[in-house]
Amino acid sequence: MPLSTKSSNHIWNILFICWLIATIAALGSLFFSEVMHFPPCIMCWYQRICMYPLVVLFLMALFPLDTHIIKYASALVSIGLFFAIYQNLLYYKILPEAAQPCAQGVSCTSDYINWFGFITIQLLSLIAFSLLFGLLFYLKRKLKV
């Protein structure tokens, strides 16, 4: 079914926002590790693996608009979201610390930043993946109708 110009513009805008979120998340995580020299913990790496390719994939899907990206990006976003939720559960001690896989090296529950008393790197990642997940879910619903 060919999309009308109006709805394709709408989809394009939302994918553009997705690309912005992914790019800000990627640059932000690089800022933390390369400029502020916070060593990334293993969970952070797993989430990076899911986030970084999205920067390229969303960009490619914008020119020309390719809605197949929703399928491919959803897979990466779901995996990233899974790790983000897991890490936040560890951080808020809902899951026991002993169950965490990163006993060696950097602790996944360390507080590198704590803005306004509650914004941590772990939370920032969760917010980014949740936003992407929500937007992609919305697009999927929209395209089906």
Next chain:
Amino acid sequence: MKKQKLVVSALLVLIAAYIAGSFAYKYFYLKNLNFIASENASVFIRPHSPIVGNENAKTYIIEFFDPACETCKQFYPFVKKIMQKHPEQIKLILRYAPFHTDSYYIVQMLEAAKFQNLYFETLEVIFKYQDQWASHQAPNIAKLWSFLPEAGIDVEKLKSDMKRPEIDVIIKQDIEDGKLLNVSQTPEFFVNGKPLKRFGYKELEELVNSEL
């Protein structure tokens, strides 16, 4: 065309923000360090810190190190070489940043070696056999005990000295100071309170030369 412009300008803005942020961060970081250095020099040098070289030397290198860190081991002879090039002009102050799992324990050993006046001998033995007791596959600090007599250490005495509470105070102080100075990797160097702008052998030598 409009869309392309939008994406390209967004990308440029983000990259510009990243670069500006890096410069701003480094600027404030250095400013803050200079502030700490001028207001509270004791963060860099504590009375308990081991000193290598001429104690009255004007130029001082602070090294935060971890005995299990390979790069620290590689830098140790290099720093000594820099000091030999300028005899009597430089002193090296060793601080602890025990980031590895068992490093705290090794630092306790080192501090306990002070009571036998064998600090640097012990440090050299610890570094010499680092690949054996701190190997990546199977770290086994118990192995270290068998190497310590090479430094002339009385192992039994060392074991009992390690339990002294003053050693804990020293290590905790170093960890505290390291946090204040943003030490996140080892080795971390400060020359007369100034950090390395970029990490490397050459960079360290240049910084030392500029401070002589």
